[in-house]
Amino acid sequence: MKFFERLKADAAPQWAGYTRHAFVKQLGDGTLPLECFKHYLVQDYLFLIQFARAYALAVYKSPSLVDMRRSLEGVKAILDVELDLHVELCSQWDMQRSDLENAPEDTPTMAYTRFVLDAGMSGDLLDLQAALAPCILGYAEIGARLKGEGANRGDNPYGRWIEEYSGEQYQDVAQGFADWFDDTANQVLTGHRYPRVLSLFEKACRLESDFWQMGLNAKG
Numbered sequence: 293m294k295f296f297e298r299l300k301a302d303a304a305p306q307w308a309g310y311t312r313h314a315f316v317k318q319l320g321d322g323t324l325p326l327e328c329f330k331h332y333l334v335q336d337y338l339f340l341i342q343f344a345r346a347y348a349l350a351v352y353k354s355p356s357l358v359d360m361r362r363s364l365e366g367v368k369a370i371l372d373v374e375l376d377l378h379v380e381l382c383s384q385w386d387m388q389r390s391d392l393e394n395a396p397e398d399t400p401t402m403a404y405t406r407f408v409l410d411a412g413m414s415g416d417l418l419d420l421q422a423a424l425a426p427c428i429l430g431y432a433e434i435g436a437r438l439k440g441e442g443a444n445r446g447d448n449p450y451g452r453w454i455e456e457y458s459g460e461q462y463q464d465v466a467q468g469f470a471d472w473f474d475d476t477a478n479q480v481l482t483g484h485r486y487p488r489v490l491s492l493f494e495k496a497c498r499l500e501s502d503f504w505q506m507g508l509n510a511k512g
């Protein structure tokens with residue numbers, strides 16, 4: 293069993309709370325109020341900037357050149373691809389890149405991103421990967437599931453978002469991350485360490501749920 297599958301099974305309630313959140317359901321059926329999506333997307337832009345820093349920290353925490361290159365893939369996927377999706381989606385509401393960059397961070401954005409950065413600062417590469425994993429692997433699972441349910445249909449206002457996360461490029465990056473996470477666990481995981489790694493994974497899932505909830509709470 294892949295290491296990620298083991299964590300997912302042991303953190304089943306937290307994983308379900310994140311990947312089956314009401315925000316995700318409403319994205320899929322197209323009923324999510326636009327103001328909720330907009331607030332989420334602006335915050336997600338700010339979130340991704342901090343996540344790019346977390347992948348850069350993974351470069352620093354990498355014990356080998358191979359790990360450094362794999363960390364760098366994460367930095368590039370955010371800076372060269374994912375942030376551009378947000379700029380593209382926000383441009384339809386006349387929001388420019390600078391508007392996104394200058395928006396104030398909401399509390400759940402700060403809580404989640406600083407948690408991940410701290411997990412990496414105070415731990416090793418495996419700790420950092422455990423805190424990063426729900427982000428990249430959860431969205432891959434959500435995107436694929438929503439597409440499988442036909443939620444990317446033309447009349448869904450959130451179809452473009454679903455296309456992005458179910459698309460080959462994102463799915464490949466996620467698969468690469470899962471393989472890398474597995475390799476690190478095979479190299480350094482001990483039975484003694486597992487509870488701490490699981491706890492980091494569970495906390496990141498809870499912070500993902502709070503992030504969706506922040507979007508829902510934006511409804512006036």
Ligand SMILES: Cc1ncc(CN)c(N)n1
Pocket residue numbers: 336339340374426427428431500503
């Ligand atoms: C909060 C959050 N979690 C995950 C992802 C997918 N990289 C994201 N864009 N935003």
